[in-house]
Amino acid sequence: MFEKKYDLIVIGSGAGMNVAARARGKDYKVALVEHGTMGGTCLNRGCIPSKIMIYPADVVREIEHAKKLGVNANVSDLDFKLVRKRMMELVLGDRHSMEKGVAEDEGLDYYHETGEFVGKHILKVGEKKITAPKIMIACGVRTRIPNINGLEKTGYLTSETIFDIEDVPESLIILGGGYKACEFAHFFSTFGTKVIIVGHNRKLLPREEPEVSELVKNTLGHYMDIFVNRNSAEVWSKDGVKVVVHEDRDTGDSIESRAEEILITTGVISNAPLLHPEKTDVKVNDKGFIIVNESLETSQPGIWAFGDVLGRTMYRHTANYQSDVAWINAFGEMNVKLDEHAVPHAVFTYPQVAGVGMTLAEAMGSGRPLLVGYSSYDSTAKGYAMADEDSFVKVILDGNTLEILGATVAGPHAAILVQPIVYLMNCGDRTYRPLAASQIIHPALSEVVAAAFGNLHDPRHHHDHEHQH
Ligand SMILES: Cc1cc2nc3c(=O)[nH]c(=O)nc-3n(C[C@H](O)[C@H](O)[C@H](O)COP(=O)(O)OP(=O)(O)OC[C@H]3O[C@@H](n4cnc5c(N)ncnc54)[C@H](O)[C@@H]3O)c2cc1C
Secondary structure, eight states, X not given: OOEEEOSEEEEOSSTHHHHHHHXXXXXXXXXXXXXXXXXXXXXXXXXXXXXXXXXXXXXHXXXXXXXXXXXXXXXXXXXXXXXXXXXXXXXXHHHHHHHHHHHHOTTXXXXXXXXXXXXXXXXXXXXXXXXXXXXXXXXXXXXXXXXXXXXXHHOOBOTXXXXXXXXXXXXXXXXXXXXXXXXXXXXXXXXXXXXXXXXXXXSSSTTSOHHHHHHHHHHHTTTSXXXXXXXXXXXXXXXXXXXXXXXXXXXXXXXXXXXXXXEEOSOEEESGGGGOGXXXXXXXXXXXXXXXXTTSBBSSTTXXXXXXXXXXXXXHHHHHHHHHHHHHHHHSSSOOOOOOTTOEEEEOSSSOEEEEEOOHHHHHHTTOOEEEEEEEGGGSHHHHHTTOOSOEEEEEEETTTOOEEEEEEESTTHHHHHHHHXXXXXXXXXXXXXXXXXXXXXXXXXXXXXXXXXXXXXXXXXXXXXXXX
């Protein structure tokens, strides 16, 4: 064993790669430690492959919806092999170009090993020991497998393995009711799989506004069976059929659901324990997520952490933003503090959902006076043109300062519609004044967002939603 010294060690090639690339741009000597596939979760088994699968599903639902507009078309064939081929082309293309870039870079050593601390700033990677004054941990999370009788023996899929399937299953039980469950359910149900969701929480998408959870449950419910508030008690398989016994958490009433496959989306666990953080002074919380200060530095000076392994908001854009914060604090000449007041997210299910900042319940909990604005898509000309009856925008403001505290959009293009609200929340006084001073292209869905801000009321009082084409 020998010790090799670097300027920077990066653990994890997801958002960790951002920092490794920036350090190489400055000609620092870098060690990149990655024991899995190059590119991390987002590229190989997360955001990117899932969204390449989901977009065709959106198109199918749009074709079906078009009947309401007088456009009668039928989808005659769904080519999963082509969807998968397009997905693999992008994933493998990007992965291979990253691998090539890493292999050709003489200032970067790639250790395809599991890294573990053996000293405060010393990592063991295979047979070697490496050290650096600055270390970045971006080692992420993996699927947490629930402890259900018979599950291991029966076998199951996770987000780590599902992108390897070559045909859609004839039927699929999805355990879990969060965003991954709703996204996979949307895709598979559209591509002909009989889907059954079995969620533990009382609500589907429990972190969303209650009306969003309800809308998604009702809409997806047209295409699949959805059970919520369930405990999965037992799993077995017989004659190639997998059976999940699940019971109502209040009444104990039990049901058996059957399918060809089971997909686990019940949560994640931290990869930090693999690093033996106790061998340095990197502290983790009771769930194994790394504890950092506002600068993203861990309790061991010179070691920063970011991304999913912090167990906060687990999105790739969050990990990217945090990698910038960690980079500036580690190598820049200033100190920037983590700002989490406007973290956006989207759920690419049917309907699409997006949000930023607080939910109404969270804003109520802050004790501030509030104003809430609501607008349905079909209250605007474009929404009406799209025959969109259920979709809406909701915004939450501080009633005194008019600072935007949060927003939710449920409906087509939700992720795009919420983004300008994120920008507003990062502008000057964080109010919607720039929107109020702007001309808004007519008739476009942007008008739904503007209408929500034009429709403010005190959430403690009843409000009639107005139509304003
Ligand atoms: C199905 C799915 C869909 C998703 N969709 C979206 C989406 O639409 N939008 C979005 O924003 N987010 C989405 N996410 C979440 C997003 O993928 C993550 O937030 C993001 O990838 C986290 O990046 P990271 O760099 O923190 O971790 P990762 O990308 O997971 O990188 C961590 C890396 O560290 C490696 N590693 C771990 N331990 C060690 C060790 N001891 N030694 C060496 N290497 C180690 C791992 O192999 C891994 O490659 C999705 C996730 C999933 C699973």
